Amino acid sequence: MNDARAITATFLLDRHQLGVTLTGSGSGYVVSNPVGVNCGPYGPRCFNYYDYGTVVTMSATPDPGSMFAGWTGCDSFSGSSCTVTMTAEKVVTAAFMPLPRAAAPTFSVPAGTYNQPQSVALSTTTNGATIYYTTDGSTPTTSSPIYSGLITVTRTMTIQAMAAASGMLDSTVSSASFTLQAAAPTFNPPAGSYLLPQRVSMSDASPGTTIYYTTNGVTPTTSSTRYTGPILIITTTTIKAIAVADGWSQSPVASAKYTMLLP
Secondary structure, eight states: OOSOOOOOOOOOOOEEEEEEEEESSSOEEEEEESSOOEEBTTBSEEEEEEETTOEEEEEEEEOTTEEEEEEESOSEEETTEEEEEOSSOEEEEEEEEEOOBOOOOEESSOSEEESSOEEEOEEOSSTTOEEEEESSSOOOOTTSOBOOSOEEEOSSEEEEEEEEOTTSBOOOOEEEEEEEBOOOOEEESOSEEESSOEEEEEEOSSTTOEEEEESSSOOOOTTSEEOOSOEEEOSOEEEEEEEEOTTSBOOOOEEEEEEEOOO
């Protein structure tokens, strides 16, 4: 020291690394304030350095179809926000899980073939879910009709349904096909042997059907004679008949042989 000197001392804040990892079977992203952490779009792990004492707040946002499941490693957290104060290296984990899926609707009447109209109820085990359905073959969405009561099946149709609930993925689509087939016509009196001529009436258990018949052994079609009243049988005859209705499958062929015994 042979003359006066000025000395300057510079002090820098310690910097510490903040590491963030995304876990779980769902997906999402985490960003920070101040900026620096950006996990998700660029990978499930990220980090940034912050000055000593910096308060960093991170926000977690789930992707569509996922939900935020929680934080670990925060100094404090509230919902989807996590806060740390950078006085040392910090490691934080954000977990994302898939949204639960609503239970698929079920049908009170099983799919199948019936000879009477059916009343079908839909239900789901997911509380508070809304059921949407279609009967025209299209896949149901939340823009489809809302189920509010029994669906009356008066013709062959396929009912498709799905359930939707807040905070859940839409259910898978349930489907049930209902085939309405006219019942086979019945005869009165029944087939058999008779001494006297008979007037044979025909009827059908299914509603709204039309009966067509033949008496010459030919299988009836809708081009055959339409039944409008009792048929007089005076010689040995076999009556064959079918029933049809709009929107229904044709009935099986019913057959009855009437044998007239000679006196």
